[in-house]
Amino acid sequence: LEEAGVDPAAQWVLFEGTDGSGHARSIPMQKVMDDTLLVWGQNGERLRPEQGYPLRLLIPGWEGNVSIKWLRRIKVSDQPLFLRSETARYTDPMPGGKWRQFSFVMECKSVITRPSGGMQLQGPGIYPIEGFAWSGNGTIRAVDITFDGGKSWREAALEQPILDRCLTRFRYVWNWDGGPAKIASRAM
Numbered sequence: 001l002e003e004a005g006v007d008p009a010a011q012w013v014l015f016e017g018t019d020g021s022g023h024a025r026s027i028p029m030q031k032v033m034d035d036t037l038l039v040w041g042q043n044g045e046r047l048r049p050e051q052g053y054p055l056r057l058l059i060p061g062w063e064g065n066v067s068i069k070w071l072r073r074i075k076v077s078d079q080p081l082f083l084r085s086e087t088a089r090y091t092d093p094m095p096g097g098k099w100r101q102f103s104f105v106m107e108c109k110s111v112i113t114r115p116s117g118g119m120q121l122q123g124p125g126i127y128p129i130e131g132f133a134w135s136g137n138g139t140i141r142a143v144d145i146t147f148d149g150g151k152s153w154r155e156a157a158l159e160q161p162i163l164d165r166c167l168t169r170f171r172y173v174w175n176w177d178g179g180p181a182k183i184a185s186r187a188m
Contacts, residue, residue: 001033001076010076014083015057018072025066025090026080027059031104035060038071061136061165062104065090106136110143110170110187124178129156132167133187139163142188143170149182156185 001013006029013032016024027036037058040047047053052069059066080086080102092100110133121127133140139162144153159169170185 006076007078009078012077012080014073014075014077014081015068015071016073016075017052017068018070021085023065023068024073024081024083024085025068026077026083026086026102027066027104029076031059031062059104061106063090063106063136066104104136106134106165108135108137108140108187109133110185112145112183112185115183121176124176127174127176129172129174129183129185131170131185133158133170133185134165134167135187136165138165140168140187143168144186144188145172145174146184146186147174147181150184153186 011029012026013029014024014026016022037060039052039056039058040054042048042051047056052071055071057066057068057071075081087101090103092103094100110131112129112131114128114130115121129145131143133143140158143156143158145156146153154172156170156172159171162168170187
């Protein structure tokens with residue numbers, strides 16, 4: 001955009017994919033110019049079709065639905081385009097019956113991947129609790145694990161590398177006594 005030149009009145013950029021739904025999202029110009037990438041390769045090879053070949057948008061720290069795959073059009077505008085794909089979906093309910101239309105930043109979240117939902121433990125013993133934490137607002141500082149549905153929490157170990165707006169692995173070694181447990185994680 002810097003090389004092509006952009007009208008100073010332009011405040012939004014529409015990115016449109018060539019998938020069957022014509023998925024498109026309006027992105028604020030400030031974010032586009034800050035750290036948005038057009039990606040044609042990954043890990044030393046070109047993108048695979050399922051990853052958006054030949055070109056996709058990548059917006060670090062924002063919800064995945066804004067990183068448009070199979071990119072075919074970029075349109076600059078003075079306002080969001082309010083397409084159906086961004087007004088009928090990807091909105092957040094707010095108090096008082098209102099809706100937040102543009103939900104971009106991925107909030108701080110975590111998920112336990114081991115043990116998984118259908119996994120059967122073989123009885124009392126030592127088990128690893130593993131998972132991922134992430135935040136579009138910065139770097140993960142800590143992850144806590146509960147085994148009693150949130151009554152008490154224990155700090156998990158974070159695995160390197162711990163990078164800004166990237167998945168961070170966590171691990172906790174749990175000595176299960178064989179009794180009922182309600183496992184959950186929280187990230188900061």
